[in-house]
Amino acid sequence: MGPVTGMTPDKNIESPTAEKVPGLSQTENMGSLPEEVGAARPKASMVDNGATDEELTNLNWLHESTNLLNNFSLGSEGVSAGSPLYDIEGDLSPSGCQTPEKLSASSKPPYSFSLLIYMAIEHSPNKCLPVKDIYSWILDRFPYFSTAPTGWKNSVRHNLSLNKYFQKVERSHGKVNGKGSLWCVDPEYKPSLIQALKKQPFSSALALYTPPTSPTSVSSRPYVLTSASRRKQIHYVKDSDIDAATAMMLLNSSIKEEALDRQKPQPLKVVLPKKRSYASAFKHCPPLSLQENDGEVINIDPKEDHNYSASGGDSQRCESRSSVSSLSSVEEVYEFIPKNSRTGSDGSEGFHSEDDTDIDYEEDTLGDNGYVPQPSGNDLHGSKLRKEASQDIDEELKEAAGSLLHLAGIRTCLDSLLKTAKAQSHKHRK
DNA sequence: TCATTCATAAACATAT
C-alpha cells in the first residue's frame, strides 16, 4: 500500500523552504515563545500613596488598592463594550514602522505559527475559532500565505494539535455544519503568548493583546491606564504595599472568578487533554493560593509532553495560576486601547467567519455543550449578571478590607504592646 | 557539542 493520497491539498506542494525570505530567517525575527514568562511578581504598581510610611498600619494602601481593585474588577466594564478586538494595524505602531502584515505581504510573517494562531483566535469575537477560520484570518492578514505553498495549513494544524497553548473545544452537539472543533487559547498560557508577542519587533502587534485573564475570567477587557501614571505608581511602590496589594489582588481575583463563575451556566468543555491534562485549564485558581507549587502540578517533562516551548512551563504555569501574573501582564499591556469601532465593519477586523461558526457560537450560547461566548457589553443579561457579581464582589471586598483592617489593628496592638513591654523592661533595668 | 525551538513534511486516523 502506498502512501495515502488525496488527503489534503497540502500534499501537492513544493517545499516552502524554498521561499524563505532572505534576511528574515526563521527564528531571527520570529515570535519565539519565551522560555519564561517575564517576571510576574505583582508589582502592586497601582498603589500610589506616595507616602514614606512603610508601616503596615498605614492603611493608605488599603484604600488605594481597594479603589484599584474596583477599577480592575468592576471599572473595566466601561472601557469597552465589545470584545477587545484590537487593531493590529492600529495607531499604536510607531511611526515609520511597517506593520508586520505589510512586511509580510511578500515575505514571511515575523511570527511563529503559534503566535499567528494566537492572534487569530484573539481576534475572534468568541476567542475560539475553527481551523478554517484560523486559516482565513492568517490569509487575510498575511497575504504571504496566499502565495505560499499550502503546507502552511498543515503547520497550523500541527501547531494547534501539538502546541500546549491551544485547546480544542467541542462544538455544539447536533450541529453538523462545520467540521472539526473550535480552538481556543489556553488561558494558562496566555501570558506566555503575550510575552512572546511582546518580544516581536513590531510593537503594533501588541495592539492585539487582550489583557490576560485568569482562567475563568472569560470577559477579558482592556485596562486603561496611562503609562505615565503607571510609571509614577511603580516609582512609589513599596514592599509592604506589594504584599498587601498582592493579597488583595489574589483575594479579588478569586472572588471575581467565583462571581464570574456564577454567571456561567457551564464551563467550557475542553475536548481532550492531549499534551497534558487540561482539565484544570478552565478551573479556578485556588483562592488566595500564594504558593507557587500548588500541588496539582505537573509533571512536565519536555519529552513527555512532546510540544513546543515546554521548557519553563512550570514557572509560568504556576504564575498564571496564581492570578498574579495576570496583574503583571495587564500592567504590561494595559496601555493598549481597543479599536472596537472597527469591529466587523470591514469584514476583516473582528473577524467573522464566512461560514457557520458564528451561528454556532450563538447556538452555543443557548446551548447544549456548555460553550459560552464572552458576554458582550450590550448584552443585557450579561450586564445584569455582572451587576450582581459586582455587588457580590463589593460585599466580599468590604469583608476582605475589614479583615485586613482587623489584621492591621492587631499589628498595631502588637506594636504598641511591644513598645510598652520594651519600655517596661527598660524601666525595670534602670 | 548539545538542547531547545520551530518549521516543514508526511503518514495516518477520523469526521463530515
Add this chain to the structure above:
DNA sequence: AATATGTTTATGAATG
C-alpha cells in the same frame, strides 16, 4: 469517495 480536520512522527535549520 472526497475532503477537512486532527494526531503523531521525523527531520533539519537556527539559536543559545
